[in-house]
Amino acid sequence: MKVLVVGGAGYIGSHVVHAFxxxxxDVTVFDNLSSGQLINLVPGTGFIAGxxxxxxxxxxAFSRGxxxxxxxxxxxxxxxxxxxxxKYSVNNxxxxxxxxxxxxxxxxxRMVFSSSAAIFGSPQYLPIDEAHPANPExxxxxxxxxxxxxxxWYDRIRGLxxxxxxxxxxxxxxxxxxxxxxxxxxxxxxxxxxxxxxxWRKELQIFGNDYDTRDGTCVRDYVHVSDxxxxxxxxxxxxxxxxxxxxxNLGSETGITVTEMLETAREVTGVEIPARYVDRRPGDPSExxxxxxxxxKRIGWEAELSDCKTLISSTxxxxxKHQTAEK
Ligand code: UDP
Numbered sequence: 001m002k003v004l005v006v007g008g009a010g011y012i013g014s015h016v017v018h019a020f021x022x023x024x025x026d027v028t029v030f031d032n033l034s035s036g037q038l039i040n041l042v043p044g045t046g047f048i049a050g051x052x053x054x055x056x057x058x059x060x061a062f063s064r065g066x067x068x069x070x071x072x073x074x075x076x077x078x079x080x081x082x083x084x085x086x087k088y089s090v091n092n093x094x095x096x097x098x099x100x101x102x103x104x105x106x107x108x109x110r111m112v113f114s115s116s117a118a119i120f121g122s123p124q125y126l127p128i129d130e131a132h133p134a135n136p137e138x139x140x141x142x143x144x145x146x147x148x149x150x151x152x153w154y155d156r157i158r159g160l161x162x163x164x165x166x167x168x169x170x171x172x173x174x175x176x177x178x179x180x181x182x183x184x185x186x187x188x189x190x191x192x193x194x195x196x197x198x199x200w201r202k203e204l205q206i207f208g209n210d211y212d213t214r215d216g217t218c219v220r221d222y223v224h225v226s227d228x229x230x231x232x233x234x235x236x237x238x239x240x241x242x243x244x245x246x247x248x249n250l251g252s253e254t255g256i257t258v259t260e261m262l263e264t265a266r267e268v269t270g271v272e273i274p275a276r277y278v279d280r281r282p283g284d285p286s287e288x289x290x291x292x293x294x295x296x297k298r299i300g301w302e303a304e305l306s307d308c309k310t311l312i313s314s315t316x317x318x319x320x321k322h323q324t325a326e327k
Contacts (some may be wrong), residue, residue, distance in 0.1 A: 001240070002026045004066040004108075006052060006099060007073030008045070009036025012114065012170055012225055014179045016070055017042050019229035030061050031073070040181040052095035058102035068110035068236055071099055074143070077187055078118065078283070081140035092143035097150065104158045110240055111151075112232045115166045117221075117249070117288060119145040127291040130249055137283050148247065155245045163235035163299075168221035168251040168290050170228055172311040173318045180318060189261060190222070190311065194319045197271040204273060206258050208280035213287060217258035221251040221289035224305035224314070234299040246298050251290025252306035264308045269316050 003020050007013045008029030013036065020027045021044055028046035041047055050057030052073050062069075074092045075081070081088045103111065118141030119134045136142045144166075154160040171190045173179055183191055195201040209216040231250050239246060266273050295301045305314070 001067040001236070002028075002065065003236070004028050004030055004061060004069040006030045006069060006071045007036065008070070009033060009038065009040045010072060011040075011179075011181065011183055012167075012228060013070075013072045014040035014042065014181065015174055015225045015229035016072065016232045017045055018174060018178050019226070019233050021045065023233045025233075028064070028066070035183070037181040040179055042178060052099055053090060055098045055102060058098055059105070062102045062106035062108055065106070066108045068112075068240070069099070069103055069108055070112040070114075070232055070236070071096065072114040074114070076140060078138045078140050079187070081138050081143070085139045088139050088143050092140070093146060096147050100150070100154055100160065104154065104160060109158070109160045110236060111160065112163045112165060112236050113147065113151060115148055115164045115247075116141060116144045117166055117168045117251070117290065119148070119166065122285045123288060126287060127251070127253065127289050128249060129291050130247060130294050151245070161239045161243060162245045163232075163239050164247040165228070165231055165235060166247070166249045167228055168223050168249070168288065170225050171222045171315065172224040172226065172305065173314045174226050175305065175310070175314045177317065180321060182319065182322060189220075189258060190265075190315055193262060193265045193273060194315055196273050196275075197265060197269045197316070198319055198323070202274065204262060204275040205278045206262070206275055207278060207284060209259075209277045210280075211286040213257055215257050215259045218284055219255035219257050219287040219289065221254065222256055222261075222306060222308075222311055223250055223252045223303055224311055227252070227303045227305050231295065231299065231301045234301050238299045248295040248298055248301075249290040249292065250295055250301070251292055252303035253289065253292055254306065255287060255289040256308050260308060261312070265312050265316075268309060268312045
């Protein structure tokens with residue numbers, strides 16, 4: 001298929017591009033490079049510089065004729081979404097509507113949408129399945145949920161078939177070393193641990209050690225980004241074959257605590273990685289993990305690379321390549 005990957009120069013997007021190319025699809029990236037980077041562009045991909053806030057950019061892109069698109073162009077910082085919601089309204093909500101309108105106007109009616117576990121809020125039960133109530137606790141999570149609802153209407157009215165993929169905690173790098181871009185000012189646990197290991201940050205602050213978990217720190221479901229990327233290909237091929245939309249949670253079914261991640265990172269890197277306990281971060285649920293039973297049944301997917309060691313070693317390999325880079 002001829003696939004447009006909107007946001008394809010970002011961390012997850014570039015892995016998605018790689019997965020589609022490996023599966024034999026023809027890929028073009030659309031990105032404004034606000035957080036995406038040209039270094040992430042996989043050789044063999046087309047590139048369109050454009051912004052989802054500008055309908056003309058999208059019209060020009062979709063006029064090239066695509067069979068399907070993947071939409072990953074979103075701001076994703078939970079904290080920022082609570083202090084600057086306008087940014088999230090304009091980019092995540094209006095920008096997505098611009099994409100849908102341009103795609104439908106040009107007859108491109110197959111899409112994969114990067115949704116998030118943030119739509120659920122604090123878990124009412126574990127593991128989280130697709131039927132779990134959605135009560136987002138951040139404006140970011142709200143934008144993702146709202147888009148899922150808009151997609152259901154475009155499906156009904158315009159015949160747009162979508163796969164909404166609710167990522168749990170994306171982590172890791174392509175083990176083949178095809179993606180090299182580092183996120184600047186990362187907010188997530190593993191890249192922060194890596195920056196401490198590199199000496200770019202003084203210490204890891206562990207947000208709370210008094211949770212009711214096996215070691216007192218929060219449990220999350222980390223999924224290798226290459227596993228997530230593969231799910232996009234499977235999901236698109238499924239909706240195209242069945243002509244029916246789908247929504248799945250993408251988790252590894254394995255909860256890892258912050259301390260376990262840190263200890264394994266010390267082991268893998270051989271670096272001490274200074275860390276200190278600080279207060280809980282507001283809004284952090286103690287445990288979050290998914291069941292992937294539905295993803296397995298619906299698109300034939302399950303995590304294969306999402307064990308703690310592979311997550312860390314694949315990330316450390318990329319950071320080490322940047323050893324000489326100025327920070
Ligand atoms: N975390 C931490 N220190 C950090 C960043 C994250 O202790 O500097 C913890 C955070 O409280 C959570 C887990 O690591 O329990 C994963 O956080 P992240 O921000 O990566 O993802 P989230 O689960 O919030 O989507």
